[in-house]
Amino acid sequence: MKIGIMGFGVVGGGVGELIATNAESIKRRSGEEITVGKILDLRDFPDSQYKCFTKDFQDILNDPEIGVVAEVMGGTKPAYEFTKQLLEAGKSVVTSNKELVAKHGTELLKIAKDNNVNYLFEASVGGGIPIIRPLYTSLAANELTDIYGILNGTTNYILTQMIKEGETFENALKGAQENGYAEKDPTADIEGHDTCRKTAILASLAFGKFVDSDEIPCEGITKVTLEDVEYAAKFGAVIKLLGITSRAENGVYAMVCPAILDSSHPLAGIDDVFNGIMVRGEGLGDVMFYGRGAGALPTASAVLSDIIDTVKHKDKHIRLGWSEGQEGYLLDAKTLPSRFYVRLSKTEAAPETFAKKGYDVITLDGEKYKDEFAVVTPEMTGYEFDKLVSVDGELGGYNVLGKIRLVAE
Numbered sequence: 001m002k003i004g005i006m007g008f009g010v011v012g013g014g015v016g017e018l019i020a021t022n023a024e025s026i027k028r029r030s031g032e033e034i035t036v037g038k039i040l041d042l043r044d045f046p047d048s049q050y051k052c053f054t055k056d057f058q059d060i061l062n063d064p065e066i067g068v069v070a071e072v073m074g075g076t077k078p079a080y081e082f083t084k085q086l087l088e089a090g091k092s093v094v095t096s097n098k099e100l101v102a103k104h105g106t107e108l109l110k111i112a113k114d115n116n117v118n119y120l121f122e123a124s125v126g127g128g129i130p131i132i133r134p135l136y137t138s139l140a141a142n143e144l145t146d147i148y149g150i151l152n153g154t155t156n157y158i159l160t161q162m163i164k165e166g167e168t169f170e171n172a173l174k175g176a177q178e179n180g181y182a183e184k185d186p187t188a189d190i191e192g193h194d195t196c197r198k199t200a201i202l203a204s205l206a207f208g209k210f211v212d213s214d215e216i217p218c219e220g221i222t223k224v225t226l227e228d229v230e231y232a233a234k235f236g237a238v239i240k241l242l243g244i245t246s247r248a249e250n251g252v253y254a255m256v257c258p259a260i261l262d263s264s265h266p267l268a269g270i271d272d273v274f275n276g277i278m279v280r281g282e283g284l285g286d287v288m289f290y291g292r293g294a295g296a297l298p299t300a301s302a303v304l305s306d307i308i309d310t311v312k313h314k315d316k317h318i319r320l321g322w323s324e325g326q327e328g329y330l331l332d333a334k335t336l337p338s339r340f341y342v343r344l345s346k347t348e349a350a351p352e353t354f355a356k357k358g359y360d361v362i363t364l365d366g367e368k369y370k371d372e373f374a375v376v377t378p379e380m381t382g383y384e385f386d387k388l389v390s391v392d393g394e395l396g397g398y399n400v401l402g403k404i405r406l407v408a409e
């Protein structure tokens with residue numbers, strides 16, 4: 001089977017490398033030889049081992065020998081149009097492009113079904129971690145209830161570099177970019193949009209109905225400070241960017257936010273570019289998935305697994321997907337109860353007033369911390385917390401310097 005590759009960047013380059021390096025084992029596992037027929041990219045690659053580059057999409061679309069195409073170019077334009085045309089032309093498409101899957105997955109999966117081909121996206125969540133396929137195969141017998149995930153390699157790498165190596169945010173981000181972890185526009189990583197897209201894909205697949213990533217409440221890591229990290233550590237906890245989704249009787253909850261996790265939490269020890277996904281099911285209990293969440297070869301490994309699957313399922317549509325979304329299906333996450341960490345500047349009054357009200361109070365030693373302290377509120381909804389912290393950023397007359405949700409389970 002000949003494949004096409006659209007986009008020869010970090011992931012596309014990794015796909016090319018893995019196909020060349022593991023040709024024998026890929027042939028053994030898929031049942032036939034897989035070779036690269038054409039590669040679409042805007043740039044030239046004179047030093048590449050491949051000599052089949054084109055700048056014209058029609059060359060891939062109209063090549064009858066190409067049965068599967070890896071769309072690893074990113075973004076929705078022109079990836080959406082290209083994917084649609086390929087599926088309609090009877091070619092399977094595999095992708096790492098979570099933005100496209102989150103936005104147009106429902107339609108593209110339907111087009112794949114109508115044309116008896118496949119649209120697979122294992123690499124779209126968790127980089128090299130197998131998570132998409134387990135959700136619709138190995139775990140298919142379970143009613144899944146909750147998913148908690150560290151889903152973005154870039155932000156987990158940045159947080160780890162800042163906390164463990166004392167690196168600045170800017171330098172840590174630069175490192176993530178140099179390693180090929182970050183999105184073309186890293187705003188998507190650090191502001192949480194990438195985690196949001198992955199959370200939406202997991203929620204749609206696990207609970208069966210489309211969840212729109214644009215509607216998921218989303219906060220990134222840009223407001224997290226090293227001071228917050230130190231208060232969390234004194235409290236026996238760590239800070240991680242989480243994507244969370246849970247099934248309820250009348251819909252699903254989903255949110256993306258920095259979260260304070262007790263250091264005994266299964267996700268607390270996941271550092272660097274690694275991702276971790278905890279899936280909970282009735283009967284099943286908890287299952288953990290762990291591995292490299294970004295980077296050329298880990299992601300290419302997931303893309304290749306989909307290519308092999310499509311080759312093994314030639315002329316057969318793999319049943320996978322979710323139904324259309326529905327107004328009101330995504331429930332209001334602010335109604336969920338939680339404890340909240342708040343960092344406050346100290347004025348003349350003492351933190352004891354909070355202790356008396358049932359708050360945990362955290363103080364840190366040293367000159368740097370003499371004019372501030374932190375509290376952890378009793379459990380309350382997001383709405384109750386919003387009321388507690390006034391619009392001008394005060395809690396009980398103290399200036400709020402930072403606030404982060406605690407995630408207990």
Ligand SMILES: NC(=O)C1=CN([C@@H]2O[C@H](COP(=O)(O)OP(=O)(O)OC[C@H]3O[C@@H](n4cnc5c(N)ncnc54)[C@H](OP(=O)(O)O)[C@@H]3O)[C@@H](O)[C@H]2O)C=CC1
Binds near residue numbers: 009011012043078098
């Ligand atoms: N990097 C990672 O670790 C992971 C990435 N992903 C996803 O995989 C996808 C690819 O990511 P990544 O490889 O990092 O991105 P890169 O930017 O490294 O690669 C994308 C490649 O596609 C090319 N390209 C873009 N638009 C076109 C076009 N219209 N026609 C032809 N070529 C085009 C780009 O060329 P040019 O550079 O000239 O724009 C570039 O060479 C994204 O959706 C990303 O979110 C998923 C998991 C992990």
Ligand SMILES: N[C@@H](CC=O)C(=O)O
Binds near residue numbers: 154182293294
């Ligand atoms: N930018 C993403 C790449 C993989 O999905 C990340 O850092 O996780």
